[in-house]
Amino acid sequence: MATRTESSAEPRIPLSKERVLRAAVSLADRDGIDSLTMRNLAQEVGVEAMSLYYHVANKEAVLDGVVDVILDEVEEVLGNVDGPPAEEDWKGAMRTRILSAREVLLRHPWAPAVIESRSAISPAIARYFDAVLGLLRGGGFSYDLAHHAMHALGSRALGFTQELFEPDDHDAGADDASNMLEQMADQFPYLVGMMMEVAHDDPNSTLGWCDDQFEFEFGLDLILNGLDGLRQTA
Amino acid sequence: MATRTESSAEPRIPLSKERVLRAAVSLADRDGIDSLTMRNLAQEVGVEAMSLYYHVANKEAVLDGVVDVILDEVEEVLGNVDGPPAEEDWKGAMRTRILSAREVLLRHPWAPAVIESRSAISPAIARYFDAVLGLLRGGGFSYDLAHHAMHALGSRALGFTQELFEPDDHDAGADDASNMLEQMADQFPYLVGMMMEVAHDDPNSTLGWCDDQFEFEFGLDLILNGLDGLRQTA
DNA sequence: ACCTGAACACCGTTCAAGT
């Protein structure tokens, strides 16, 4: 650190597609997905913007590649926490898989939107869903029911749900909030009623919903249990 | 038509926010959401780009407004097809509401992404979800269970699910497809197995999934039935 | 083989100015 001059020997290793993609992920992690521009990304790897095009076709390719990096991370986590075999407990196996994937996606909050913005099926995504399907098959699902199951799970199979109401980061003081609630009470009676009760039980969730772990698991279990019932009666 | 000169008396009515927003919707309908730029939108209403800023604060405000226009359309449809009252059949009432909303969103395929990109709760969205909550309450749900139910439904309550695998518009010939399937068979055995069976049953769905009406209703009913069970045992 | 500079056709937005 102390003896090395700043601009001399650092960029010896030439750029590579992998390095570009990993830099893209950490740039998005640090500054948000809107900061992931070709120019910023170039700066992140110490190069001019146009040099990136030597390693990736265009920005779409960067986003495709970023999704693959994320899914590699998911697969790495999955390698460490293998749950029960699907033959004995398909629901448990699915649950641990999905919650492990969720763990990774929570570390990259911008990733769900990027994943959903891709239209082509990347190999990494295909691999993931192939494994999901494998769990269902192992649990005795017909291909037909498994197909419906994949649709029913949707992005939940990857560990996320797009929340319609993102909670505000800046919760505007409890007084303002309760004043606002009173003003909205006639327009949105049920919403206000619910918020008052939920806020009473859990003062942390004042306004907006809360995509916490509990809500995710609630919805997930609802679907998994429903699917299990269909599997048995099919 | 024949007697009127082209550039004279057309833009008599001055622009209004409403006209801008409606133009934004029809522009997105016609040319896709990527074509909805301030410059294109200005041209659509026969004005220079900078004039828009007299009527809307910025592009975010346009997108907010566009969502409200869509939800007005939803409410209009809902006004015409009132289902059963929630007190007698909450599930049926919810089902007709959600499938009616879906009908509108299918006419504006870009709308789901825009809706999910909004972070603030617009009044129109709040009104919609207040009504959804009202149906649940009418069906005897506690606020607590209703809260979980809203999370479980997520965007499905508005009639859409974001599909992970958008079907390709250009299906690349049946021969190519089956060749590709063979090549992928060892990498993605379950996916290929499922596709072969599904394709066999329904030649229309060759590759990729199919977010058709059936799959949506399958997932929706799975959740609604699950919620109904919880409601009765709670 | 790998990187760059200059340039192009776009964005959203501000600001002073027109009628």
Add this chain to the structure above:
DNA sequence: ACCTGAACACCGTTCAAGT
């Protein structure tokens, strides 16, 4: 009150050119 022109700070991307 309503609209405009010129300008700014950005985008992604191409292309000919450097080492």
